[in-house]
Amino acid sequence: MKKEIIALSMLTALHASAQQKDSSKPAEKETTTAAPSKDKMQAYDKVITPSTTTKSGMFFVHFVDNKYYFEIPDSLMNRDILAVTRYVATPEGGQMYGGEKANEQTIYFEKGIQGKIFLRVNVVRSRAKDENQAIYKAIQNTTVRPIAAAFDIKTINPANGNVVIDVTDFFKKENAVVTIAQDIKTEKKLGGLADDRSFITSIKTFPINIEIRSLKTYTSSNPGLAASAASGVVSLELNTSLVLLPKVPMRKRLFDERVGYFANNFVLFDDNSQQTNTYGIIQRYRLEPKEEDIEKYKRGELVEPKKQIVYYIDPATPAKWRPYLMAGVNDWQKAFEQAGFKNAIVAKAWPSEDTTMSMEDARFSVIRYFASEIPNAYGPRISDPRSGEIIESHVGWYHNVMKLVHDWYMVQVGPNDARARKMEFDDELMGELIRFVSSHEIGHTLGLRHNMGASSQTPVEKLRDKKWVEANGHTVSIMDYARFNYVAQPEDKIGKDGLYPRIGAYDKWAIQWGYKNIFNTNDEFEDKKVLNKWIVDSLNANPRLWFGGEGKNGDPRSQTEDLGDNSVKASDYGLLNLQRVMSNLLEWTKEEGDLYDNLKRMYKATTGQYSRYLYHVLTNINGTYITFKSQEQNGAVYTPVPKERMQEAIDYVGRNLMNPPLWLYPENITNKLRVFPFEEIGNVQNNVLNTLLSPGMLYNVMQINLQDPKAYTVTEYLLDVKKAAWQKFTGDKVLDAYRRNIQKMYLERIAMIYKPVSIDAGKMLTNAERSDARIYVQEHLLALKRQIQASPAANALNQLHNAAMIKEIDRILKSDSK
Known part of the structure; x- marks a missing residue:
């Protein structure tokens, strides 16, 4: 036992070698903490008895009388520790799997008041550019890290001054640090912890980490879990890793929008800056040459x-x-x-x-x-x-x-x-x-x-x-x-x-x-x-x-x-x-x-x-190319999609959607599956027309044209959409049914631009609804009426349809004069 204590003292001495400070945590202060009262403390050999099983590592871990104790050296007080809790085994059907993360926190132990050891959560959102600046002190003076747990000091090792705390209930029971995160418990409908059916199964300690395995049982109302339905509870096996983070953090590398890295974001304070700045630190492995x-x-x-x-x-x-x-x-x-x-x-x-x-x-x-x-x-x-x-x-x-x-x-x-x-x-x-x-x-x-x-x-x-x-x-x-x-x-x-x-x-x-x-x-x-x-x-x-x-x-x-x-x-x-x-x-x-x-x-x-494929094409219509640049780089950051590419996209829609893709519905497949081509194709055609003929779309086309006279005009845009959607009748019974349907959708959408529903509802119009788009639509409808009149249909059904379309155009144009 004594040899193990000496070995750990040497190990912690290495941890405590002179290093630079970490400005992400409040500065370590020389505080006078009240020593634990003698009547509450026992002699070391009364707590850590000869029957104790002791393992050495990051901390000593003692197990005696079904209790687990951590023996923490002074050199590891105020050291950041990453606490990662993962599932080991989970109930079937819960869509939680062994190895997946259930929680993650950064913690540290410190000597508190009244003879306590505090476990704090190191939540960092603000940083100082330099810890030697005055503003660094301001951050520390206004920042308090939450105390997640407070432990009584059970005894002190007289050989090295290490404090000993009882961690049994902390790891056995429920807390926000080393158990399942609250949002996951809510999602999985996990209720309260059943203390009598929750246990620590093992704690193992290694040079820079401690592994805590536990079995926890929760009440549950999740109908998707067979265990919950059968018993009203679910049991999970969890593993919490406490990993000692490097005393000297790796050199940070700042995030840049032009390279795709995940990043941790912070607010930066600097004595020499007249404002705060948000900056990111990219996530990467520490890779250094020998x-x-x-x-x-x-x-x-x-x-x-x-x-x-x-x-x-x-x-x-x-x-x-x-x-x-x-x-x-x-x-x-x-x-x-x-x-x-x-x-x-x-x-x-x-x-x-x-x-x-x-x-x-x-x-x-x-x-x-x-x-x-x-x-x-x-x-x-x-x-x-x-x-x-x-x-x-x-x-x-x-x-x-x-x-x-x-x-x-x-x-x-x-x-x-x-x-x-x-x-x-x-x-x-x-x-x-x-x-x-x-x-x-x-x-x-x-x-x-x-x-x-x-x-x-x-x-x-x-x-x-x-x-x-x-x-x-x-x-x-x-x-x-x-x-x-x-x-x-x-x-x-x-x-x-x-x-x-x-x-x-x-x-x-x-x-x-x-x-x-x-x-x-x-x-x-x-x-x-x-x-x-x-x-x-x-x-x-x-x-x-x-x-x-x-x-x-x-x-x-x-x-x-x-x-x-x-x-x-x-x-x-x-x-x-x-x-x-x-x-x-x-x-x-x-x-x-x-x-x-x-x-x-x-x-x-x-x-x-x-x-x-259809969605890929539609995104070009009124899209914008976005290329983040620093001032050393030439060219625009935001560039509208060229008119020619937008025209290609509308043409694609006409060829491959408004002209119905019946090849997607061959009879030798549709007679084996329950599909309805007219319904499915019609829904897609209607959704696309809702996009192409919306007040917002026409408003954006108009805005871009005001900035660039070479860009699409609203008149040109409407003509191209009409060419794609309002196709000639062929005499084919099936194709003509689709085309009549599209033309009805087309006028429905145009009517909503010409007379927005906000008018009848007595609501204030949006900029898009109020814009000149209504004037362009009026001109467009008159031209469309002339086109229908000049194109007589070949059969009675199509003739009746054309007459109905002319009547509908007249109704739309007169609708705001009532």
């Missing part, structure tokens, strides 16, 4: 990092998929080479024989395999909130993600790859698809956000150029949702290297920007100037490195699931392949005994792909 290799690194030689990034593969993963998941990790090695490191990242099998390791341990990154129907995978990160340093990641891999990639692959490139033309892919093909998803999710765990604009940096025609696309890939980033090369046509004979996504030029550059070490600067603010120059120089040399964001800002170049620099042209090519898929769907989905469930599933996937 001391003896620094000069080599500076010369541009590849060196191995001090600490390799390692991902372990869950042993619950089916054996045949493990090599592909590992390959998805190892593919990132070439990206880190661009940042100056070799062998920086690697995947390994989980060492099941090593009983000292736990997959819930927050020191280890693991790709966890979930037996779940959910078609998904995700790549989260646990990071040091002070610096953005990624501590670890538990990638979630759901079994049914294979169903998702199967459906994408068949629908998008089935005409180009014969292996995709069946419901059960060969292991080699499925493994290759797993590899690409693995690479994508690992990219997230390295700190990278989605780059939905990456695919727009490839010219559409290059996607059909076999030599080029197989050499360069169909997108510059695996972090895009550019699944497979649906533009390639069968006659192009493009192989898998030109069909699959892979780590591309943007990914390598982003890793370089985030991970390449910077020398001879004083702080992250000086680094920011270096990083800005990297961006400006790199984008000037290669504009394809542009980061297009998450696809949420309306920029038509930054869309999910799209390809190429012209979504109209790309979608036309996509439709050619989709028609080939539709004509073969019965054959490709055939399996003995199947009651057309396969057909139903893949038909839904095919029509869904059609809708994606």
Whole structure:
């Protein structure tokens, strides 16, 4: 026992070596705290008796008389500790899986008043630029960290002064720090904790972490949980990792909109600034060259990092998929080479024989395999909130993600790859698809956000150029949702290297920007100037490195699931392949005994792909290109989509929607599934007309034309929409039924622009409703009336329809004169 105490004293002495302060937490003060009263304290050997089981590590952990005690050295008081709680085992049907995070907090222990040890939560939203500034003191003076728990000091180790606290109830019972987060409990309908059915099952301590395993039982009203329905309670196994964060935080790297990293955001105070500023710290692993290799690194030689990034593969993963998941990790090695490191990242099998390791341990990154129907995978990160340093990641891999990639692959490139033309892919093909998803999710765990604009940096025609696309890939980033090369046509004979996504030029550059070490600067603010120059120089040399964001800002170049620099042209090519898929769907989905469930599933996937193409095109209409730039870069940040591209988009809508896509409804499929083409197509046509003929759309067209006389005029826009939607009758009974329906929708929408419902409701009009759009619509209706009158219909039904349309136009034009 005494030897263990000496060993721990040496260990904590190392922790306590002189280091710089961390300004994210209140300054450590020399406070006089009341010593615990003698009558409340016992002698050390009365608490830690000879029957005690003691383990040494970050803290001593003592277990005696069914109680757990932490023995905390002074050197670890006020040290930041990351507390990460994860599920170990969960009730079936709860959509919670072993390895998923249930809570995360940054905590620290401190000596409090009245002989207490306080556990505080380190919530940081404001920072000072420099702890030597006066404003740093102002932040500390007005900031109080919440006390999550207060522990009585049970005894003090006379050999080293370590305090001993009883943590049994803290980890056994309910609290907001090391149990399931409140929002999750609300979502899963978990009620109160049943104390008599909740236990600590083990506490293990290691040099820089402590692992607490517990079983907790909650009352539950969740009807989706079989356990809840049967007993009114659910039990979960949890693991909480307490990980000692570095005393010296990693050098921060400041966020920049032009490179896609996840970031922790803060308010920055600075003595020399006349206002506060919001800034972000990107999340990234601490990757540094070894001391003896620094000069080599500076010369541009590849060196191995001090600490390799390692991902372990869950042993619950089916054996045949493990090599592909590992390959998805190892593919990132070439990206880190661009940042100056070799062998920086690697995947390994989980060492099941090593009983000292736990997959819930927050020191280890693991790709966890979930037996779940959910078609998904995700790549989260646990990071040091002070610096953005990624501590670890538990990638979630759901079994049914294979169903998702199967459906994408068949629908998008089935005409180009014969292996995709069946419901059960060969292991080699499925493994290759797993590899690409693995690479994508690992990219997230390295700190990278989605780059939905990456695919727009490839010219559409290059996607059909076999030599080029197989050499360069169909997108510059695996972090895009550019699944497979649906533009390639069968006659192009493009192989898998030109069909699959892979780590591309943007990914390598982003890793370089985030991970390449910077020398001879004083702080992250000086680094920011270096990083800005990297961006400006790199984008000037290669504009394809542009980061297009998450696809949420309306920029038509930054869309999910799209390809190429012209979504109209790309979608036309996509439709050619989709028609080939539709004509073969019965054959490709055939399996003995199947009651057309396969057909139903893949038909839904095919029509869904059609809708994606349509949406990609529509986003161009009145869209804006957004390119974030610093003042050193030339050109506009906001640029309206050119008139010519908008015209192409409206023409696409006319050809592929207003002219009804009846090829999506072949009789040999519709007679096996319950579908109604007229209803489904009509709903889509109506929704699109609602978009094209809205007051807001016309108002935006008018505003852009006022700024740029060469842009679309409202008159031109309305004429093009009318050309797309108001098509001539053909004499074909089916087609003419669709066209009469569209024309009725068209006048309904025009009427709502000409006389907004706000008028009759007595409400104030919006700027869009009040604008000159109404005047343009009046002119448009008069011209449309003349067109109908000059185009007599060939049959009685169409003649009656035309007469009704003229009557409706007259009613609309007279409606505001009542």
